[in-house]
Amino acid sequence: MKLGGFAGKTVSVDLSIGTVATEAIDEAVAREFIGGLGMCIKLAADRIPPGAAPLAPESVFVVGAGPLVGTNLPSSSRVYAVCKLPGTQTIGWCGAGGFSFGAQLKYAGFDHVVVSGRAANPVYLHVEDGRVDIRDAAALWGLGIEDACERIGGRHEGSIGVLTIGPAGEHRSTLSMAFVDRISTLGRGGFGAVMGAKNLKAIVVKGRGPIDVAQRRRFGRLSQTMLKNIREYVYLKEWQDLGMVKAFPVVPPDEYRKMKMRRVACVSCPVGCKDVVRIPEGPYEGLEKHSSSAINLLTPTMFGMQDISESIRLVIELDSVGLDMFEFFNVMEFAKKLVDAGIIHLQPDEIPVDLTSFDSMMSWTKKVACREGTGDLLADGVNEAIKKIGPSAAAHAGMLVKGIKPYAGPGAALPWDRFGTMELGQVLDPRGPHVGSGGSPTYFAIRPLTVFPKHLKRMGVPEAAIGRILGEKGTSLNVGRLLRYSHAWFATLGSLGICARGQVNRFYNADICAEAYEAATGIHTTKADLAERVARIWKTLRDLNLREGLDDSYEAFPEEWFGENGFKDYLTGEPLTIEQAEQMRLDYYDEWGWEA
Amino acid sequence: MKYRLAYKPEKCSGCLQCQLTCSFMFSRVFQLSAAHIQIHIKGAVYRAMFTDQCTQCGLCADNCLFGALTKSKSEVTN
Numbered sequence: 099m100k101l102g103g104f105a106g107k108t109v110s111v112d113l114s115i116g117t118v119a120t121e122a123i124d125e126a127v128a129r130e131f132i133g134g135l136g137m138c139i140k141l142a143a144d145r146i147p148p149g150a151a152p153l154a155p156e157s158v159f160v161v162g163a164g165p166l167v168g169t170n171l172p173s174s175s176r177v178y179a180v181c182k183l184p185g186t187q188t189i190g191w192c193g194a195g196g197f198s199f200g201a202q203l204k205y206a207g208f209d210h211v212v213v214s215g216r217a218a219n220p221v222y223l224h225v226e227d228g229r230v231d232i233r234d235a236a237a238l239w240g241l242g243i244e245d246a247c248e249r250i251g252g253r254h255e256g257s258i259g260v261l262t263i264g265p266a267g268e269h270r271s272t273l274s275m276a277f278v279d280r281i282s283t284l285g286r287g288g289f290g291a292v293m294g295a296k297n298l299k300a301i302v303v304k305g306r307g308p309i310d311v312a313q314r315r316r317f318g319r320l321s322q323t324m325l326k327n328i329r330e331y332v333y334l335k336e337w338q339d340l341g342m343v344k345a346f347p348v349v350p351p352d353e354y355r356k357m358k359m360r361r362v363a364c365v366s367c368p369v370g371c372k373d374v375v376r377i378p379e380g381p382y383e384g385l386e387k388h389s390s391s392a393i394n395l396l397t398p399t400m401f402g403m404q405d406i407s408e409s410i411r412l413v414i415e416l417d418s419v420g421l422d423m424f425e426f427f428n429v430m431e432f433a434k435k436l437v438d439a440g441i442i443h444l445q446p447d448e449i450p451v452d453l454t455s456f457d458s459m460m461s462w463t464k465k466v467a468c469r470e471g472t473g474d475l476l477a478d479g480v481n482e483a484i485k486k487i488g489p490s491a492a493a494h495a496g497m498l499v500k501g502i503k504p505y506a507g508p509g510a511a512l513p514w515d516r517f518g519t520m521e522l523g524q525v526l527d528p529r530g531p532h533v534g535s536g537g538s539p540t541y542f543a544i545r546p547l548t549v550f551p552k553h554l555k556r557m558g559v560p561e562a563a564i565g566r567i568l569g570e571k572g573t574s575l576n577v578g579r580l581l582r583y584s585h586a587w588f589a590t591l592g593s594l595g596i597c598a599r600g601q602v603n604r605f606y607n608a609d610i611c612a613e614a615y616e617a618a619t620g621i622h623t624t625k626a627d628l629a630e631r632v633a634r635i636w637k638t639l640r641d642l643n644l645r646e647g648l649d650d651s652y653e654a655f656p657e658e659w660f661g662e663n664g665f666k667d668y669l670t671g672e673p674l675t676i677e678q679a680e681q682m683r684l685d686y687y688d689e690w691g692w693e694a
Numbered sequence: 695m696k697y698r699l700a701y702k703p704e705k706c707s708g709c710l711q712c713q714l715t716c717s718f719m720f721s722r723v724f725q726l727s728a729a730h731i732q733i734h735i736k737g738a739v740y741r742a743m744f745t746d747q748c749t750q751c752g753l754c755a756d757n758c759l760f761g762a763l764t765k766s767k768s769e770v771t772n
Contacts, residue, residue, distance in 0.1 A: 169714065360740075
């Protein structure tokens with residue numbers, strides 16, 4: 099019997115020998131691993147050969163969308179990939195707003211795509227209404243993200259979904275990412291290189307088929323109730339107007355509105371946090387850019403660039419070549435220190451490294467992405483550069499967690515200093531520093547503890563655990579134990595296909611998730627059932643990494659996090675100590691019931 | 695009742711909630727190609743087209759949370 103919600107099939111592609119094989123979703127596995135992120139992790143556990151190097155032909159990646167993707171349940175369009183990431187050397191999840199890719203994949207008849215091998219020449223996968231072809235990508239190879247999407251779009255009538263890499267991925271830079279529908283980013287840690295190492299430029303999906311749900315009336319009532327609740331949300335219009343600028347006001351709203359062309363949404367999302375902007379003035383006036391959020395376009399200003407239009411123009415270039423901008427700036431900061439210390443010397447024709455200079459960063463974007471000159475030394479990140487240069491470079495590495503610079507914390511791009519779940523999660527998520535999985539009420543520093551219980555209940559935290567997290571009187575906070583439930587809530591949403599962003603997941607709770615899953619799939623599911631399956635999913639991810647050799651060294655806290663300029667305790671504001679952080683790590687594992 | 699339906703492309707986010715809702719209502723499945731309203735997106739240009747099968751029930755407008763689709767009581771077809 100075909101399950102509701104699921105498209106019903108997984109397609110496996112071996113690019114070395116050019117084979118395509120489809121198989122029906124195993125209902126027993128779906129019952130145990132929910133779908134979406136959970137099924138991606140299960141498929142990765144089954145298919146990734148032990149010890150395979152991330153960029154080796156035998157390495158495998160999985161892309162998939164959950165059972166709610168393609169329905170009208172609000173904001174159910176997430177896409178996930180799981181693979182061994184070259185930047186972290188861990189097996190990690192990558193997630194993106196699916197825009198239309200996830201839904202189109204489902205309408206085309208597939209929930210998951212498993213890719214192994216390495217094509218002899220550049221290819222792309224064409225997935226359309228039950229068919230999967232490996233097609234020649236010679237004309238696409240070398241194109242930037244936007245150009246590739248335009249070229250592919252020109253070959254098709256109507257809407258399609260495109261997952262593609264730019265030149266950085268083609269050159270197997272571990273700083274590279276893939277892009278979903280030219281807007282969303284997938285794969286901090288080098289997912290772009292994983293695709294590039296397979297000579298795979300893109301996955302193109304187009305579907306005209308249906309997604310059925312098992313209990314139609316119940317599902318329809320649930321989606322209508324949710325849409326009604328969201329319509330009545332007092333801040334909805336403000337979110338729709340400002341998007342992520344509402345949460346991170348890096349520019350005043352009036353400045354943002356000058357560049358805003360339109361807000362765009364992933365399929366089924368009533369909030370819409372993606373942007374199309376136009377540079378309003380200056381030498382780049384009129385340039386348009388699709389972006390996962392306007393605030394990303396201003397990231398270079400966090401590193402000292404002054405001119406907003408130059409900042410946007412630079413991000414257009416970084417996105418075009420498919421580079422992770424945080425990692426790019428991190429490796430450039432490292433390069434500047436090495437040059438200043440006389441440890442490396444630039445070639446005569448190379449522009450000096452200056453993170454505040456538009457010309458410098460534009461030049462180095464191309465050099466890193468295409469491995470030109472000294473760019474080749476930097477294209478695999480700080481740790482790989484140290485291996486090539488020698489120990490003298492190590493003193494200039496700065497903070498790294500699993501080989502990647504933390505995005506939040508003292509000295510990071512987002513310099514907030516209270517130590518909540520998102521900050522601890524940079525160390526305890528196997529994939530390393532990423533904004534996605536550590537969400538909780540601590541996301542917004544500094545919230546009163548009185549608001550925590552309602553959010554914890556919404557996330558499905560049991561009453562007994564709330565006592566362990568907030569203390570008997572509700573006056574303390576155990577960040578380690580709370581993070582265990584942040585990861586569980588993230589895995590719940592991801593496995594169903596629901597967006598984890600706070601402005602969206604606030605409308606969901608564990609009961610709604612269980613009801614939506616049961617109504618969609620027909621699989622009997624309670625809140626407790628979901629919790630049990632999510633624990634299985636996250637344990638599978640951990641075990642997979644233990645199999646790959648993940649040890650305590652992967653969970654070491656950067657020494658810069660401690661001391662007077664380091665992180666502060668979330669509640670007291672007192673400097674965090676390494677002993678406290680280590681206890682949080684132990685508490686995290688204790689709350690899962692696993693050995694640390 | 696039939697409603698007059700109006701579409702403001704500048705407010706449309708491309709979420710396709712209208713198409714999803716329509717197909718689920720009339721085809722009992724989520725299928726963009728089966729919807730009686732079709733949103734066409736080319737770059738930053740957005741258009742809406744109603745098929746001959748559209749009954750002007752207004753459900754698409756009810757579920758448009760961006761205000762791109764609105765309905766008004768009228769016997770006049772759009």
